[in-house]
Amino acid sequence: MFKSILKFYLIPGLVFMAWVVFMALPYSLPAARVYLDVDSPTAKKIPIVIPDFKNQGTVDAFLGDSAAVLLMRDLDFTGYFQMIDPKGFLGRPDEPGSIDFNAWTLTGADLLVKGSYRLEGAELRMEIRLYDLLQGRSILGKEYIVSSRDYPKAIHRFADEILFLLTGEHGPFQTRVAFISTTTGNKEIYSADFDGKNFRRLTNHHSITLTPRWSPRGNEIAYTSYKDGTPALYLLPVPGLHPTRVSNRPGVNITPAWHPDGESLAVALNHKGNSQILHLNRSGTAIQKLTxxxxxxxxxxxxxxxxxxxxxxxxxxxxxxxxxxVSTHEARRLTFQGNYNVGPAWSPKGNLIAYAGRIGSQFQIFTIAPSGGEPQRLTSLGNNESPDFSPEGWMIIFTSNRHGKSAVYVMNSNGANQKRITFLNGEQFSPSWCPKKFEE
Amino acid sequence: MKAKQTGFWVLIVIFVVSGLFLTSCTKKDVKSEGIVSTPPTARDDEAEKAKKRVRIKEQEPSEQELRERALKEEEARRLKEAAEKARFESEDIYFEFDQYILSDSAKGNLNKKTQWLKDFPAAKALIEGHCDERGSAEYNLALGQKRADSAMQYLVSMGISANRLSTISYGKEKPVDTGSTETAWAKNRRAHFVLK
Incomplete structure (x- = not known):
């Protein structure tokens, strides 16, 4: 169901054009033109202006939010952009091929996105360009042909193109997240877009269901549920309705973590009074004892x-x-500050481990280098737990009760740009960011 | 035989009543200390008399009465057993924060449970491990398991067969008190027993 029905057809000429523009960038731009250093916590936001896309047909194509609003929302989500109100533009309306760059620059923006679209039957043809106003030229151009109701996917894709061009990082705009919510009165698994929108419930166990963990390929969720009476481990195909029980050993079968190979999991089991982490294959057979x-x-x-x-x-x-x-079975202690540090999540680039550490009576999110050293504290409002990284590693999803009940939030991995993404009834816990784009 | 007995009791009654009469007549004349205790004696006689009257009745208990008495005893025994069983299930054992070692009072409670399990050798128990709301849900699942395991290991060490016992952890998923106070937390850090 998540697999897109939508197909992108890039017109060969425009592909060529985008390719040329993309390849030409390092040469055509001054060497010092660095748009954004995402690793700098004090990076200045890039001012960008996105006027409404121009309808070149006769039928209005957008059923929901306009394309420009969606694009602004995506870019704003990253925390790297400052949205400039297009009403500040006082120049004459742009004609095709002639854009009043000076007048657009006076709005305070460095970048301009212009889009146009035409609805042809059920197909929406959309052309979007990104302009560098200081250079007075187009730096990115794409044309998308999509089924009309799937236009948000084309917008997410263009947002990702912009982000990658400016930062060298892909955005989360084509990803989904999973989490636990008590909306029905029971803890069930839900999934949603990266921004909490388009949420849906994935389980209907009427029980206690915990810790959904998305597989590296994004086609399965491992989790623990009491649905058959005891805390057992299950794999749920996504999309799919019928989970498979893979471990129901005596005691707990909890906290699954997918191995990067996508074929096996580390799972905490408590057997005969011994707590241990086992490496299990996807049918639940033990590969080796880890701890x-x-x-x-x-x-x-x-x-x-x-x-x-x-x-x-x-x-x-x-x-x-x-x-x-894993090969020597030697364990070393990583955290030494505080007396309650839990829930580690290793970043996809390998350079950080996020975790929740208790300060006073509440948890806060920290990151620390896997080699050790000084942890960096990222949160301070309310109780904050359960961090997990976005696929590219520059965002962290977590839970917070800073606005009352526990809900899902995201932030940049340096702690900037914290925002709430779930607004469902009940409480939300234990988020997991799908490592795979759904468009692929 | 019956007539003879009745005659004997009539004599006794006459004797006691006349004695009473005599005592009450002489009472005001008596001043010596030794005779101050006379009225109690009279009351004792009264009680004795009542007892005897009861005894007369007791000597003829019907089948019906016997049955009722047996039923009452049975009922009392059942109630006592039910109370003990209820206590077995309702008396949780408690733990310190982030701990799963057994305190002396937890052991005292477990000793009572051991005795009960020995008295009822067919009974099987599920031990639930629970935690307070502080701490992470995941860690608390493991902690709850350790609490249930601690209780089970103690019962086994006291001679209860392991195959009569089983464990489950609910972590912090099933608090008995949903408050966020020290009192609520203390109530929630528990091992709870359920008979199967």
Whole structure:
């Protein structure tokens, strides 16, 4: 169902044009023209103006939000752009092929997006261009032909093109997230677009259902549910209705973490009084024992190369994050500040581990280098838990109760640009960001 | 035989009544300390008399009365057992924050449960491990399991067969008190017993 019915047909000529523009950029732009350094926490936002797209046909094509509003919302979501009100444009209306760059520059914008569209039967033909106002030239151009109701997908795709051009990073605009919500009165799994929109319920277990974790290929969710009485591990195909139970060992079968190979999982099990993290294949058979202690080992997260595993253990007396070398089975302690650090998530680039650490009576989100060192605190309002990285690693999804009940929020991985994305009834917990784009 | 007995009781009654009469007549004349205790004696006689009257009745309990008495005893026994069973299920054992070691009072409670399990060798129990709302949901699932395991291991060490016991962790998913106070948290950090 998530697999898009929509098909993108790029007109060969425009593909060529976009290709030329893209390839020509390093040469045509001054060498010093760096649009955005995403790693700089103090990076200045890029002012961008996006006037309404021009209808070149006779029928209005947009059923919901206008294309310009959607594009602004996507770019604003990243926290990297400052949206300039197009009403500030005082020049004469642009004619095709002639854009009053000076007048647009006076709005305060550095970048301009202009789009036009024409509805032809059920097909929407949309052309979108990005202009560098300081250079007075187009730096990106695309034409999309989509079924009319799927125009938001073309907009998300163009937003991603803009972001990649300016930052070298892909955006989350074509991804989905999963989380637990108590909307029905029971904890069930929901999925939604990256921005919390288009949410839907994926389970109907009428039980306690916990910790959805999206597989690397995005076609399955691993989770724990009490639906058959005990906390067992299940795999749910996405899209799909019927989960498979893969582990129902005595005790708990909790906190699944997909190995980067997408074929196996690390799972916390509690067997005969011993807490341990096992490496299970996708049918639930044990591949190897990863950790074992007389206390509690739980909440694994693999490094992107699968050679290390972050996890929580109370072997020192309180819950702390440890890192296991999978081949030597040696574990070293990573966190030393605070007496309750849990829920590690390894970033897709491998350079950061996000976790929740308790300060006073509340949890806050931190990041720390896998080699150790000083943790960076990212949140301060309310209770903040359950961090997970976006596919490209520059955003973090988490839960917060800063506005009352627990809901899902996102922020940039440096803590900037924190915003709430779920507004459902009940409370939301345990978000997981799908590592795969749904358009592919 | 019956007539003879009745005659005997009539004699006794006459004797007691006349004795009463005599006592009440002489009472005001008596001043010595030794005789101050006379009225109690009289009351004792009264009680004795009542007892005897009861005894007369008791000597003829009907089948019906016997049955009722047996039923009452049975009912009392059942109530007591039900109360003990209810106590087995309702008396949780409690833990400190982020701990799963058993306190002395938890062990005391478990000792009572051990005795009950020995008295009722057919009974099987499920031990639920629970946590307070502080801490992460995931870690608390593991912690709840350790709490249930601690209780089970103790019962096994006291001689209860492991195959009569099973465990489940609910982490912080099923608090008995949804408040966010020290009192609520203390109530929620528990192992709860359910008979199967």
């Amino acid at each position: 074992q202690s007389w206390g509690i080992d739980v909440s694994p997260s693999w490094s992107p190369d699968g050679k290390q595993l972050a996890f929580v253990s109370n072997r020192s007396g309180s819950p702390q994050i440890y890192i296991l070398n």
